[in-house]
Amino acid sequence: MSSSNLRQPDPAYKDRNGFREHSALLDKDHPDDVTLRNHRFAQYILTQKGHYLPSPDALRELGATKSQPVETIDSINEKIKDLQEQHVRDLENLFAFQAAEYRQEMRDHQACYDDSAYMDIDASYPDQVAFRDALEDLEKEMRQMGRFKRDMDDGLSMLRYTHLKTLTQLNAKRNALRIRESQARKDRDAQFPQTIEEYHQITDRDVELRVARFLTSTATEQEKMMDEFGWPYRYVQPLLTIYKSNVGPLSAIRLFMTISEQLGTFSGGIQR
Structure with missing residues (x-):
């Protein structure tokens, strides 16, 4: 049906939801x-x-027993x-x-x-x-x-x-x-652990993988990830410093990354 065949709104009823006043015949x-x-x-x-309307007592009981x-x-x-x-x-x-x-x-x-x-x-x-x-x-x-x-x-x-x-x-x-x-x-992606203890407390596997990937990446890749996830340098610096200066306590991160890559977790690139 062409638009010319449709019933066009009357300008007199503008801003009235398209309907006439109830008193207009x-x-x-x-x-x-x-x-x-x-x-x-x-x-x-x-x-x-139409539907059957329950009694006021039934409505009150329904509201008290069932949460939205x-x-x-x-x-x-x-x-x-x-x-x-x-x-x-x-x-x-x-x-x-x-x-x-x-x-x-x-x-x-x-x-x-x-x-x-x-x-x-x-x-x-x-x-x-x-x-x-x-x-x-x-x-x-x-x-x-x-x-x-x-x-x-x-x-x-x-x-x-x-x-x-x-x-x-x-x-x-x-x-x-x-x-x-x-x-x-965005708020979750912007979070970054400050210590190795905070890293091990991460419950979201995607976040855990993302941080591990960041720590084991090159400086160029780290810059890209900081821009992508909104990580300020001051947020990543504490854990990054610990990782670089003391690889022993963080060896689990490297192992975690190796296993994840073998399973193809990062086959498509950085995972969210």
């Missing part, structure tokens, strides 16, 4: 259309999306996947509901008894002419279905807005977690 000549539309759509939402799980990037990705799948089902249900509404309305119109064909309209009687014109206008309105099209567009817009609002919130949470994890990784 679509058709001033038929104000009840909005009320009927809202009632039908509310009944549809209650039928499709910690959100992670993986858990948010799963929520986004579930949300998108649910949105597809919601669209399918909405279109089926709207099609059934349209079909029923057309059947009701076809079942109406139109006696105008058996009437002799006398143009000299304004009431008869007005009656005939009203019937023609009704028939034209039913063929065009302008009100029904607006109802369909509004129902779809509200459903899409609710979906995108929830999706935006989940994306914001995921981005915040990614930034937090990235910063934590």
Whole structure:
């Protein structure tokens, strides 16, 4: 569908989330259309999306016994996947509901008894002419279905807005977690043991390998690693000095490096 065929937003509703004010009527000549539309759509939402509401005591008990799980990037990705799948089902249900509404309305119109064909309209009687014109206008309105099209567009817009609002919130949470994890990784990479005891206390194997690789590298490679991981010279100097002046206590580092390289740990270069 080309962009020219899409319903464009009205500039009058800018900064209002794309929706009309609740008091603005679509058709001033038929104000009840909005009320009927809202009632039908509310009944549809209650039928499709409604849930049993627990009692206040049950809610308090639920809140006291179950703690909120910690959100992670993986858990948010799963929520986004579930949300998108649910949105597809919601669209399918909405279109089926709207099609059934349209079909029923057309059947009701076809079942109406139109006696105008058996009437002799006398143009000299304004009431008869007005009656005939009203019937023609009704028939034209039913063929065009302008009100029904607006109802369909509004129902779809509200459903899409609710979906995108929830999706935006989940994306914001995921981005915040990614930034937090990235910063934590940078902080972890920037850490460097000051003594051999601190080196042996490292629990992260990647960090342990990285420090060992640094100590056994050439001066040029060490400079590159300091730039890459944000290690100031004053951070690496104490352990580097110990390593150079007293290889004996640090012989385990060389052995650790040899075994790691034999296993291919560093086959792809410096590992994070």
